[in-house]
């Protein structure tokens with residue numbers, strides 16, 4: 600898997616991806632049930648993940664979801680175009696998008712459009728929240744430390760169906776370290792919104808880690824959305840799953 604290569608090439612943590620979703624009947628609730636959530640991203644990523652099906656924890660493979668359009672609110676100017684938005688989704692951790700407004704980039708957005716009729720259902724979001732081109736580029740540019748994810752529906756106007764705020768964990772020095780981080784999204788859909796209720800995912804930068812940076816530019820090397828696919832590889836009981844998690 601590409602994501603495994605990313606981890607190996609950059610000696611990122613291979614911390615087991617711990618994720619679960621509560622699978623129950625989809626409740627087709629109205630937009631009035633919109634509510635924000637807060638959560639913290641988890642370091643590392645794997646090509647397989649456990650999902651809770653209401654009785655068992657099932658291990659599934661993860662499949663990348665391809666947006667058909669990407670819009671960014673600004674781009675850092677460069678003679679060689681090396682901070683273009685395409686770098687967000689080229690599966691190359693050495694290339695990055697950079698925001699291009701005065702200041703630290705808080706408030707800048709990335710919008711990914713998906714085909715609504717394809718039943719987009721992202722269970723996992725991954726992000727490399729800095730410029731991973733090299734050690735110096737990571738620490739000389741701002742790293743994203745907090746961002747918002749909005750699920751938007753387009754009818755006669757654009758409506759926010761669901762949103763959540765994600766924090767990237769910092770080390771003891773308050774720094775966001777070079778890594779790939781992932782966020783569990785699957786439980787959003789079983790709790791609040793139907794699979795087909797949105798077609799755009801918007802990321803907004805809320806806060807950056809700018810400790811000892813050289814440039815006041817915020818960069819992101821990769822963003823990815825993934826869903827589980829295929830048959831479960833294996834299943835664990837609740838007790839077996841938690842024993843496994845505790846041993847890691």
Ligand SMILES: [Ca+2]
Nearest residue numbers: 686691694820
């Ligand atoms: Ca890239």
